Amino acid sequence: MKEKLWLFIAKFILISALLFVFWHLTGALERTGTSTPFGEPGWYLMFLNYVLSLLLIKLAGFNIQYFPAPKPVLLNLIPFVSLMIITRGIKLKIRVSRLTWGLLILIGWHLVMTMAVYLLHEGYHVPSQAYEKLSVPLYLFSGTLPFILWILFANKQVAGLFVRRKKIK
Amino acid sequence: MKKRKKSKRKVEAAKTKPKFYKAIIKFCLIFLALLVVLTATFPFLSDKFNPQLTWLMVVTADITGFFLKLFGLTARVSGRIVTLPNFSVEVVGECTGLYEMLIFLAAMIAYPTGWKKKLIGAGLAIPFLYVINIIRMIFISMVANWSPRTFEFLHLYFWQVAMILIIVSTWILWIKKVVHYERKAVVVHR
Numbered sequence: 593m594k595e596k597l598w599l600f601i602a603k604f605i606l607i608s609a610l611l612f613v614f615w616h617l618t619g620a621l622e623r624t625g626t627s628t629p630f631g632e633p634g635w636y637l638m639f640l641n642y643v644l645s646l647l648l649i650k651l652a653g654f655n656i657q658y659f660p661a662p663k664p665v666l667l668n669l670i671p672f673v674s675l676m677i678i679t680r681g682i683k684l685k686i687r688v689s690r691l692t693w694g695l696l697i698l699i700g701w702h703l704v705m706t707m708a709v710y711l712l713h714e715g716y717h718v719p720s721q722a723y724e725k726l727s728v729p730l731y732l733f734s735g736t737l738p739f740i741l742w743i744l745f746a747n748k749q750v751a752g753l754f755v756r757r758k759k760i761k
Numbered sequence: 762m763k764k765r766k767k768s769k770r771k772v773e774a775a776k777t778k779p780k781f782y783k784a785i786i787k788f789c790l791i792f793l794a795l796l797v798v799l800t801a802t803f804p805f806l807s808d809k810f811n812p813q814l815t816w817l818m819v820v821t822a823d824i825t826g827f828f829l830k831l832f833g834l835t836a837r838v839s840g841r842i843v844t845l846p847n848f849s850v851e852v853v854g855e856c857t858g859l860y861e862m863l864i865f866l867a868a869m870i871a872y873p874t875g876w877k878k879k880l881i882g883a884g885l886a887i888p889f890l891y892v893i894n895i896i897r898m899i900f901i902s903m904v905a906n907w908s909p910r911t912f913e914f915l916h917l918y919f920w921q922v923a924m925i926l927i928i929v930s931t932w933i934l935w936i937k938k939v940v941h942y943e944r945k946a947v948v949v950h951r
Contacts, residue, residue: 597937601930608922616914664917671925728860729800735924736796736864740789742929751781753936754788754873 595680603678611670621663637661640706648707662709662727665734666702669695672738679746690745694738701737705730784873791871799863807854814854815841822852825898832899834906845906858894861927862887868932874940882935893927 615621620636633641644659676682676691712718712726743750807814818841826838829845837844841852854860869882901919905912 597930597933600933601926604926604929608926612922667917667922668925671922674922675925675929725804728803728854729797732800732860732864733796735860736928738925739868739929740792743785744789747782747785750785753933754781754784 600678604674607674607677608670611673615670621666633661636666640666640702643703644707644710647703659706659710660713661702661706662731664731665705668734668738669698672698672741675738675742676745679742679749681749682746694741694745697741698737701734705734788871788873792867795867795870796864799867803863814857814859817857817859818852818854821857821895821898824895825852825902828895828899829902832903834903836902843902845902848902848906848909848912850902850905850912852898856894856898858891861890861894861924864924865890865928865931868928869935872932872936872940878940882939885939886931886935890927890931893931897923 619634621634622632640661641659672694673691676687676694682690708730712723718726822838822841822843826836826843829836829843835846843850843852865886866883869879869886872879897919901912901915904915
């Protein structure tokens, strides 16, 4: 991390804000527009639903119409993409491949979480109070996942935080 | 001379590479393990320390209400509920900044440094994180009062990014200012 912290934070806020606008305007979680009813699932939710229905309905024989997605969990894509974009010193090819891997991991996590929420609610009929308690660790882990992935994928760039290099005369 | 310098640098880089790889992997594993332990025990701890947690929520509501009044808004606080002209909000566990503190503490404990620096970090970071959280609460309340429909959106979206931003920046700040801090020797030329 050769960069000044304030500049890093400023870039993080700016990129995250831009990604927010993109995420919201494209209607990722909820469809936007005056003609669409409030709360109608957006393209990302539809995508998760499609993959899960392929996996669970066609392969495992479940009979489900719609999977209720845990929305707060699905938002960790933005901080991860922001961190990977703003970190200096990663070659474009490596950046793109790591960004793709990270996104695949996060999407995989979203699928697991959506399935877990469905099973907790519909499969095991976990009472809402117990579900609330279970959801806290899962939400916390989801929130922290972009940070862990960033440290792993931008390891050379954050290495300075872990090992202080000696100056060679 | 330049070639020698370059080769020396290469040798040094080759020496430090496995060192930082190991350190990063170790950090991630300890961090994850701590996170699992902390978050798994959190529901039980929050039950056990329910009066203290409720007190923290009430204090957070009071402070948020105080600053909202200071900024010219007509805010009323009753227990954990802050009421504004167009909007009211209930302060819950998430609003106290406790989760950010837990994650930050896990990241700090997992970092390879002495306990003294970790204690200094905890002592400085916990109040800092609380202040940042109050700023977040004031901001969300003000925007939600101006446009109540934006609350859900802001609360949902803002929380995730704000959490990562706060944790990452506080963690880097701690490493740069506390862990890597070295006293500069003052040389007096006579």
